[in-house]
Amino acid sequence: MKNWLRNVGPGVLVSAAFIGPGTVTVCTLAGVNFQFALLWALLLSIISCIILQEMAARLGIISQAGLSESIRQEIKNPIVRVFAIVLVLSAIVVGNAAYEAGNITGAVLGITALVNPVELQLGNFSLNIWSVLIGAIAFSLLYIGNYKVLERVFIGLVAIMSISFIITAILTKPDVSLIFQGLLIPKLGSDRILTVIALVGTTVVPYNLFLHASLVSEKWKDASNLPLARKDLSIAIILGGVVSMAIVICAATPNLLNVSSAADLAVGLEPLFGQYATWFIAIGLLSAGITSAITAPLAAAYVAKGCFGWKDGMKSGKFRSVWMGILLLGIFFSSLKLNPVEIIQFAQIANGLLLPIIAIFLLWIVNRKSVMGIYKNSLIQNIFGIIIIGIAIFLGAKSIYSVLQNF
Secondary structure (H helix, E strand, C coil): CHHHHHCCCHHHHHHHHHCCHHHHHHHHHHHHHHCCCCHHHHHHHHHHHHHHHHHHHHHHHHHCCCHHHHHHHHCCCHHHHHHHHHHHHHHHHHHHHHHHHHHHHHHHHHHHCCCCCCEEEECCEEEEHHHHHHHHHHHHHHHHCCCHHHHHHHHHHHHHHHHHHHHHHHHCCCCHHHHHHHHHCCCCCCCCHHHHHHHHHHHCCHHHHHHHHHHHHHHCCCHHHHHHHHHHHHHHHHHHHHHHHHHHHHHHCCCCCCCCCHHHHHHHHHHHHHHHHHHHHHHHHHHHHHHHHHHHHHHHHHHHHHHHCCCCCCCCHHHHHHHHHHHHHHHHHHHCCCCHHHHHHHHHHHHHHHHHHHHHHHHHHCCCHHHHHHHCCCHHHHHHHHHHHHHHHHHHHHHHHHHHHCC
16 A cells, blocks of 8 residues: 555546546436436446556556557558547547536536625626636646646545545435445436436546546556556546445435535535535535646647647647637636536536547557557457447437437
8 A cells, every 4th residue: 555655646636637526516416316326327437437547557658658649650641640630639629628617617616605606797798707717727827837736735625525425425324225226227218318428428538548648658667567557547546436426325315406506516415514515515616626627728738749749848838828728718618607517517428428539549549569569458458448439339329319309
């Protein structure tokens, strides 16, 4: 354990990134609307996340390059290469812009649970001042590049919130047999499909595959570090998954009827914190939102850097222009007069729909002997990867069909 603590790495950051406002909101909605019935989707997401993130980590260590850089280098046909780069960039820009809006909105939910909303009227457009404030904080930390200490503080706050959900889940004394039934017996109806995709999207975050490969390549330089990387990500993701399940259980037990604000989400914490529940969920959402508001634009910038072959570091103008664009889009969409919970849920659905595209590229790269050598995917790893991609495509197709039926 001491050795693991010394080598805590990107796995913890990946876990901290997916335990953000989206996780809190989507898991709460899953618990409110379906009680324990969708716990199987979370279990599937956790297993899928470990399998895919292990591939990303192995790619980063062995190739010493990020996923987008590997894609650009390995596709030899110039037309196919341009198509792949445009596809990856489009997927990440769309996904991260939606995700960033969810992150900023989640942080704003935390603030507005304690203070009144403040808006600035610009013609016909109303700008949410708290969204701008959160964006400004993320901008400052990304621009300076010295955000590690603050990020540890934010992760610590999220950890406190996470522990509280686990304890609260125990204190609410849920029916254990129903929990196991929800975990082991999949139930999928047309009314549940979007929530299932949102649960997958909030756990297996596509941009984390890019971010993980890049961060791992910077931390570990030798194949002998693979066992450490695997242990790091497995422990972190499993703990994150347990927290997600605890949030579902907390939301299911009180039988909440409506969730549209942080005050509503706080009801799940009342058995443990009473009147202080709103403060606790507000601090948790704020810290989770800011932490994720940093990682999403950063991941997009890393993707662009790899796709275009930029050699300059984080302080280059091109690198900064990418994360600035994602940040501005996040602030804009967060300021729209939409239900904040719906914005966050849409971000997770977008992630779930984009997952198959990114997973296919990842699976192809880790099967390239020219990149991975003897560390390329085994038959078992490929089987699991294909199953995950197949499930993701099935869920995406089913959701699109469900939406079209409503027209």
